[in-house]
Protein backbone atom coordinates (compact mmCIF):
# COMPACT_ATOMS: atom_id res chain seq x y z
CA UNK A 184 0.00 0.00 0.00
CA UNK A 185 1.26 3.40 -0.90
CA UNK A 186 0.67 6.38 1.37
CA UNK A 187 1.99 8.86 -1.16
CA UNK A 188 -1.24 10.88 -1.02
CA UNK A 189 -2.54 11.98 2.38
CA UNK A 190 -6.04 12.92 3.50
CA UNK A 191 -4.83 16.53 3.61
CA UNK A 192 -3.73 16.31 -0.02
CA UNK A 193 -6.96 14.63 -1.09
CA UNK A 194 -9.37 17.11 0.51
CA UNK A 195 -7.67 19.94 -1.39
CA UNK A 196 -8.87 18.50 -4.70
CA UNK A 197 -11.36 21.08 -5.96
CA UNK A 198 -14.84 20.58 -7.33
CA UNK A 199 -13.62 21.41 -10.84
CA UNK A 200 -10.72 18.96 -10.62
CA UNK A 201 -13.03 16.23 -9.32
CA UNK A 202 -15.68 16.92 -11.94
CA UNK A 203 -13.07 16.78 -14.70
CA UNK A 204 -11.73 13.51 -13.26
CA UNK A 205 -15.19 11.88 -13.34
CA UNK A 206 -15.68 12.90 -16.97
CA UNK A 207 -12.28 11.65 -18.04
CA UNK A 208 -12.72 8.35 -16.19
CA UNK A 209 -16.22 8.00 -17.67
CA UNK A 210 -17.73 7.64 -14.19
CA UNK A 211 -20.79 9.66 -15.22
CA UNK A 212 -22.86 6.80 -16.58
CA UNK A 213 -26.63 6.50 -16.05
CA UNK A 214 -27.84 5.65 -12.55
CA UNK A 215 -27.83 1.89 -11.94
CA UNK A 216 -30.90 2.28 -9.71
CA UNK A 217 -33.24 4.41 -11.83
CA UNK A 218 -31.51 5.05 -15.16
CA UNK A 219 -31.40 8.83 -14.80
CA UNK A 220 -28.36 10.45 -16.38
CA UNK A 221 -27.56 13.41 -14.16
CA UNK A 222 -25.39 12.99 -11.09
CA UNK A 223 -23.94 15.66 -8.86
CA UNK A 224 -20.88 15.80 -6.67
CA UNK A 225 -22.10 16.56 -3.15
CA UNK A 226 -20.72 19.88 -1.95
CA UNK A 227 -20.47 21.95 1.20
CA UNK A 228 -20.22 25.67 0.50
CA UNK A 229 -18.84 25.00 -2.97
CA UNK A 230 -16.18 22.56 -1.79
CA UNK A 231 -16.41 18.82 -2.36
CA UNK A 232 -18.08 17.21 0.69
CA UNK A 233 -15.51 14.48 1.31
CA UNK A 234 -16.61 11.79 3.76
CA UNK A 235 -14.12 9.93 5.97
CA UNK A 236 -15.08 6.44 7.10
CA UNK A 237 -13.15 4.96 10.01
CA UNK A 238 -12.24 1.31 10.25
CA UNK A 239 -14.05 -0.65 12.95
CA UNK A 240 -10.92 -2.32 14.27
CA UNK A 241 -8.81 0.86 14.42
CA UNK A 242 -10.43 4.29 14.47
CA UNK A 243 -7.09 5.91 13.65
CA UNK A 244 -7.32 4.34 10.22
CA UNK A 245 -9.90 5.01 7.60
CA UNK A 246 -10.88 5.68 4.05
CA UNK A 247 -11.90 8.87 2.33
CA UNK A 248 -14.70 9.07 -0.20
CA UNK A 249 -16.32 11.58 -2.50
CA UNK A 250 -20.11 11.05 -2.72
CA UNK A 251 -21.75 11.49 -6.13
CA UNK A 252 -25.56 11.36 -6.08
CA UNK A 253 -28.26 10.76 -8.67
CA UNK A 254 -30.37 13.92 -9.03
CA UNK A 255 -33.60 11.93 -9.34
CA UNK A 256 -33.50 9.04 -6.87
CA UNK A 257 -30.57 9.92 -4.61
CA UNK A 258 -28.63 6.72 -5.27
CA UNK A 259 -25.08 7.57 -4.26
CA UNK A 260 -21.78 6.39 -5.61
CA UNK A 261 -18.64 6.70 -3.50
CA UNK A 262 -15.41 7.51 -5.29
CA UNK A 263 -12.23 6.65 -3.40
CA UNK A 264 -10.79 10.14 -2.90
CA UNK A 265 -7.25 8.95 -2.29
CA UNK A 266 -7.18 7.08 -5.60
CA UNK A 267 -8.66 10.10 -7.35
CA UNK A 268 -6.13 12.47 -5.77
CA UNK A 269 -3.27 10.13 -6.64
CA UNK A 270 -4.28 10.29 -10.31
CA UNK A 271 -4.89 14.04 -10.37
CA UNK A 272 -1.78 14.99 -8.41
CA UNK A 273 0.37 12.46 -10.26
CA UNK A 274 -0.47 14.20 -13.49
CA UNK A 275 0.71 17.52 -12.12
CA UNK A 276 3.97 16.27 -10.67
CA UNK A 277 5.10 14.77 -13.95
CA UNK A 278 5.01 11.28 -12.49
CA UNK A 279 6.02 8.96 -15.32
CA UNK A 280 3.91 5.86 -15.73
CA UNK A 281 4.04 5.60 -19.50
CA UNK A 282 0.96 4.82 -21.53
Ligand SMILES: [Zn+2]
Nearest residue numbers: 214217253256
Ligand atom coordinates in the same frame (compact mmCIF):
# COMPACT_ATOMS: atom_id res chain seq x y z
ZN1 LIG B 1 -31.17 7.29 -9.77
